[in-house]
Structures are given as C-alpha cells and as structure tokens.
Amino acid sequence: MTPRQKRMWFIVAGVALVAAAVGLVLYALKNNVSLYFTPTQVFNKEAPQGRSFRIGGLVEAGSVQREKDGLNTRFNITDTVQKMPVIYKGILPDLFKEGKGVVAQGKLESDNVFHAEEVLAKHDENYMPPEAVDAIKKAEAAKAAAQPNSSSTANSSVAK
Amino acid sequence: MAINWFKYSAPSTFYGLAGKLIPFFAWPAAILFVIGLYIGFFVAPTDAVQSEAYRIIFLHVPASILSMFIYLIMAGYAALGLIFNTRLSSMMAQALAPTGALFAFVSLWSGALWGKPMWGAWWVWDARLTSELILLFLYLGYIALQASIEDPRRADRASALLAIVGSVNVPIIYFSVKWWNTLHQGSTIKFTGTSMHIAMQQAMFAVLAACWLYAIAVTLARVRSIILERERNTQWVSELREMKQ
Numbered sequence: 001m002t003p004r005q006k007r008m009w010f011i012v013a014g015v016a017l018v019a020a021a022v023g024l025v026l027y028a029l030k031n032n033v034s035l036y037f038t039p040t041q042v043f044n045k046e047a048p049q050g051r052s053f054r055i056g057g058l059v060e061a062g063s064v065q066r067e068k069d070g071l072n073t074r075f076n077i078t079d080t081v082q083k084m085p086v087i088y089k090g091i092l093p094d095l096f097k098e099g100k101g102v103v104a105q106g107k108l109e110s111d112n113v114f115h116a117e118e119v120l121a122k123h124d125e126n127y128m129p130p131e132a133v134d135a136i137k138k139a140e141a142a143k144a145a146a147q148p149n150s151s152s153t154a155n156s157s158v159a160k
Numbered sequence: 161m162a163i164n165w166f167k168y169s170a171p172s173t174f175y176g177l178a179g180k181l182i183p184f185f186a187w188p189a190a191i192l193f194v195i196g197l198y199i200g201f202f203v204a205p206t207d208a209v210q211s212e213a214y215r216i217i218f219l220h221v222p223a224s225i226l227s228m229f230i231y232l233i234m235a236g237y238a239a240l241g242l243i244f245n246t247r248l249s250s251m252m253a254q255a256l257a258p259t260g261a262l263f264a265f266v267s268l269w270s271g272a273l274w275g276k277p278m279w280g281a282w283w284v285w286d287a288r289l290t291s292e293l294i295l296l297f298l299y300l301g302y303i304a305l306q307a308s309i310e311d312p313r314r315a316d317r318a319s320a321l322l323a324i325v326g327s328v329n330v331p332i333i334y335f336s337v338k339w340w341n342t343l344h345q346g347s348t349i350k351f352t353g354t355s356m357h358i359a360m361q362q363a364m365f366a367v368l369a370a371c372w373l374y375a376i377a378v379t380l381a382r383v384r385s386i387i388l389e390r391e392r393n394t395q396w397v398s399e400l401r402e403m404k405q
Contacts, residue, residue, distance in 0.1 A: 008243045011324055019328045026332070026339075034341040035286040056341055093280030095209065103284075103343050120279045125345040126355040127214055129205035 036103050039082040047108070055084055055114055056103040056122065064098055077102060077114070088116040095121035169248050171387045172396045178380040185380070189373035196366030204359040216274045217360075221348070222368040223266040226375055227295060228330050230260035234302075235327040238320035248383075250316035251390065253323060254306055255383035259375050261299035268292060279343055287336035288344035291329055298326040312390055 001009075026033060036056030037047040047053050060076035060083055067074065073092060076083040086104055096102060101122030106115045168174050200218035207214040234256040241250035271289065272282045283289065302319050309315035337346045348356055349364075356364070391397050 004243055011239055011242065015324060015328065018325050022328050022332070030340070033287050033339075035284060035343055036341050038341070056343075093278070095278055100209075118281075120281050120284065120343060122343055123209055123278060123345055125348040127207050127210075127217070127348065127360055128357045130208040131205075132357065133208040 038079040039084040040079055043082045052107050054103055054105045059098050059102050061098045084114050086114045086116050088119050092119055093121040095123055169246055171248050171391055174248055175384055175387045178384050182377050182380050185373045185377035189370045192366050192370035196363050196370055200363035204363050210278055213277050216270050218363050218367050220270040222371040223263045226371050227264035227267050230256050231330055235323040238323040241316055242320045251383050251386045255379045255386055257299055257303050259378055264296040284343050286342040287340045288342050291333040291336055294329055
C-alpha cells in the first residue's frame with residue numbers, strides 16, 4: 001500500500017469509528033435527545049416521575065376550555081392512542097389550536113393532571129395559501145358526504 | 161487530448177483562474193437574490209397557518225442547507241489535502257470555513273426570529289437546533305485551530321482532522337427531525353417531493369441558488385488571498401502585475 005492509500009483508509013476507518021461511537025451514544029441517550037414524551041410513554045411510566053419534563057402531541061379537538069378566571073386553560077394532549085389532561089396558566093402561542101401540534105413543559109401532579117409552565121406550538125412542514133386549505137377541506141367534506149359510513153376516517157384526517 | 165486537471169491544482173495557475181471566475185458567480189448570485197426575494201415577498205401567497213411570518217423560510221432554509229453542505233465540501237477538501245498533500249485543497253478548506261460559519265449563524269439567527277412568534281420560544285434544546293449549534297461551533301473551532309498554529313502545513317493537518325471527524329454531525333442534523341421527537345418540523349424539501357406551494361418553492365430555490373453562487377464567489381475570492389499570503393515569498397507572486405504597482 002502506498003502511503004497515500006494508507007492515509008486514505010486511515011481517514012475512512014477513523015470516520016467510520018467516530019460515526020459508530022456517536023451513533024451508539026445517541027442511541028443510548030435516545031430519551032434524553034428527544035425533546036418530549038408522548039402521552040403513551042407517560043402512560044407507560046417512561047417519563048420521569050415527580051420532576052419536570054415535556055410532553056408533546058396534538059391538542060385534542062374539542063378539549064380546550066378556558067376557565068372563568070380568564071388565565072387558566074385546560075386541554076388534552078393526545079397522540080391518538082392516549083391522552084393527557086393539561087392545565088396551563090398564561091398566554092398561549094398564536095399557533096395553539098385544536099388538532100394542531102403542541103409541546104408543554106411541566107410536571108405531572110398527584111391529581112393526574114399535567115401542570116404546564118410553558119406551552120409551545122409545533123407546526124408542520126406544509127406551506128400553502130388559505131385557498132388551498134379551503135379546497136382540501138371542501139374535497140374532504142364532499143368525500144365524507146359521499147360515504148356516510150366512513151365518517152370516522154374523515155374525522156381522523158381532519159385531526160391530522 | 162485530455163485536459164491536464166492537475167495544472168489547476170497548482171496555486172499559481174488557480175490564482176488567475178479563480179480571479180477570472182468570480183464575476184461569473186457573483187453577478188448571477190446578486191440577480192437571483194433580488195429575484196428570489198421579490199417572489200418571496202410579493203408573489204408568494206400568505207401561508208394558511210403562519211400567515212406572513214413563514215416568509216423567513218426563504219432565508220432560513222437556504223442558509224441551513226448551505227451550512228451543512230459547505231461543511232461536507234470543506235471536510236472533503238480537508239481530506240484531499242491530508243491524503244494527497246495538495247496545497248490547494250487545504251487552502252480551499254480554509255477558504256470555505258468562514259462562509260459556512262456565516263450560513264450556520266444566519267440559520268440559527270433566522271430560526272430564532274421565526275421560532276419566537278410561531279412556537280413561542282427563541283430557542284429550545286431540541287435535536288435539530290442543538291446539532292446545528294454544534295455545527296457552528298465546529299466551524300468556529302476549525303477557524304480557531306487553523307489560526308492558532310503558526311506553520312500552515314501543520315495547521316492544515318490538525319484542522320483537517322477536526323473537519324473530517326466533525327462531518328459525522330451533518331447527517332445527525334439532517335435526520336434529527338426523523339430520529340427523535342423535536343419541536344422543529346420535518347423537512348419540507350424531501351427526495352420524494354416538496355410540500356409547498358409552487359411560488360413559495362420558486363422563491364426558496366432562487367435564494368438557494370443565489371446562496372450557492374455567493375458561497376462559490378466569496379470562497380474563490382478568499383482562496384486568492386490565502387494563496388497570496390502563503391506563497392508570498394515565491395517567484396510567481398513577485399511577478400504578478402498587482403504586486404509591481
């Protein structure tokens with residue numbers, strides 16, 4: 001092997017080793033790298049007990065209730081399998097909406113309600129003008145009207 | 161007859177070639193910036209969810225893509241310099257670093273300005289944001305290491321190792337939104353297609369092309385300075401017309 005080839009294989013092997021090491025570390029720290037736990041993970045007690053963590057999912061449609069004092073908001077975060085009731089005191093981000101993504105930081109208290117200190121909105125990677133959204137909604141409504149038996153699938157697609 | 165590519169890997173010939181090439185990249189870059197930003201601000205429609213605030217994407221996404229791509233090219237040049245001991249490759253790697261760092265910074269900064277009104281936070285420690293911050297630190301570390309060693313050949317070798325090892329971070333940035341739960345949304349531009357209105361795409365790709373051309377133009381200009389600096393004691397530099405004035 002010429003010194004040139006030797007150096008090349010040294011670099012290739014070095015990068016492969018570093019990549020493998022970093023990969024293993026990140027895999028081992030999977031839960032720490034993830035920003036939030038899903039309601040299912042919280043339900044399975046994978047989330048930390050008795051200290052602050054983040055929970056993420058969708059704001060369940062029809063679950064948002066503002067309390068009479070005007071400051072507290074109650075809603076459910078769902079991953080469509082499990083749901084977690086949340087109470088939050090403060091100003092919600094503009095993009096906070098039923099059926100949309102949300103990440104809340106806080107603690108699960110003994111009343112089995114997640115007391116959030118911070119609520120962040122998570123938006124998706126689709127960008128389109130409002131007219132296009134209206135057109136999609138109309139098409140979905142027409143589809144649902146054509147197939148009255150499959151109303152549950154139409155609901156789930158709206159929840160996305 | 162084949163072109164002798166190695167001729168242009170000599171700094172003395174590349175110096176002149178780079179000088180001639182710069183306007184061919186700089187002018188289209190300027191024109192495409194104007195076109196892209198015009199489409200982005202006046203033609204592209206309002207977004208249904210984020211209304212006008214989404215328009216920062218026209219700067220944010222091109223800057224992010226280039227910050228990652230330039231790093232890979234820089235690491236590639238650094239590896240070439242290490243393997244073949246070619247002087248120009250190491251100079252190219254050194255010339256790319258500040259532009260890459262600039263794009264990484266723009267990506268983080270524009271992301272923070274976008275995150276506050278949309279997510280509700282300037283910064284979160286999610287995998288995408290954190291790995292992009294590490295990318296900026298890798299660039300800064302590379303520049304610092306290169307500058308801290310007096311002998312340029314030794315500086316090249318040391319910083320090349322940092323650049324090559326750091327390239328492991330680039331796929332982590334790219335796939336972070338798939339591998340882990342993040343606040344950052346998934347990729348809009350995928351290999352399978354783009355989930356974006358057509359005028360928005362045009363604006364983004366125009367700015368992306370402009371950033372590409374800009375990066376090439378400034379890198380060529382910077383590599384010319386590096387060549388002059390490193391070869392200042394050679395015969396050919398002293399014979400340059402601009403040196404005799």
